[in-house]
Amino acid sequence: MKNLIQVKKLTHIYSDNNYGIKDITFSVQSGEFIILAGKNGSGKTTLLRHLNGLLSATSGEILISNNPIEKNIVEIKKKIGMVFQDADSQIVGETVFDEVAFGPENLKWERKLINKKVESTLKLLGLTQLADRNPATLSGGEKRKLAIAGVLVMEPDVILFDEPFSNLDYPAASNLLSLITKLNKNGITIIIATHDIEKVIAKATRMIIMDDGHIKQDGVPDQLIKITEQYGIREPCSSKLNLGIINWAN
Template structure:
């Protein structure tokens, strides 16, 4: 049995108004593709913020390789790369190339190495043709891929994505699913929070379902949870409603 990368241990974050997340326990292993699902307000974003120690728990803790994520913020944030829903808030540079180079420059990486890694990452994310463009001129799908590129170039052990399909049309979502699945097949550990699971449920290895009170109510393989998702306030994928266990083109 491999050792978990992350251990979420009785994590509670109580907001002043009584909402938040309550007593969450889960372990995440190398190479997993975890879906964190649940209706609006179930605490997905709050949980994700704790993974990167962006907020402090009321009680409990998250351990990364056995050490609290709050212990060494530099190590935590280098190991766990976060891609938030609003890609615009993550953009800092005037060109796509500089945007992806930004994190490496801050680590004083040699220039030649930066250029090489940035090119590799842009090619991987299908953005190389946009290298000289101003990020503000990109489409929503391109911006989302750029935000992932900026994280990927730093070689994080875990990539965390918050609602990556929000505001994307079908082709942009499919492109993103392909990239995320390819990353996961190559060994990248992925944690994705979403309330729309249709796009990715058959590719995820495990699903954590949160309820409207911020509690973790299910932790299991997606195939075992299909058919019961509506009960948890999650839209049942179309193929599942039609009685299939996976989209017909995948079986």
């Protein structure tokens, strides 16, 4: 395991003097599966947007593989992919295939390589049959997979997910969790921001709890599960009933 991301005393103040995050310090090792938990407004999205270079810090710093993030922002965006909360806002292509090809085209990869990588990525995610479909016609679960494909095609080291389970029904959520788990097993570091930990907690190796822009807890999910409600995060039902943690993956 190596230090992939180091965040040091990171603070973000929005233009209207609103604090997004305050004095955040933590690091991420390669291969981790982290839940970034917190109620609405706790600072999760602001932190994720810093980790892939979409926002720059008011103070503090982020090192990616020991280099300051702002030194190499293009490279960082390839290494650290982000799946946004609103899958529709991320879609730009006219077909599923074009959508996945978009990132590599921007990076000016060779056409042959693009086609090969797009095909293998669609296959891995079970989207091959949908290659010619207009993304607007996909289901919620398919759209989220498409957003993941658009990130995965660039071979990232880390994928950041912002509320990936929102608006997904039970089969789509359990399917998505299985996919995310598979990506983690293949060596991709995972960080999932969510206010609803129940669906993902069984698979996470670490949970970071945010509240009011601060990191309040950082530890093993098993040990934090009973105290989440202090921070406005619902304790999973199975845990409340002392039945432990139930796995949502299929």
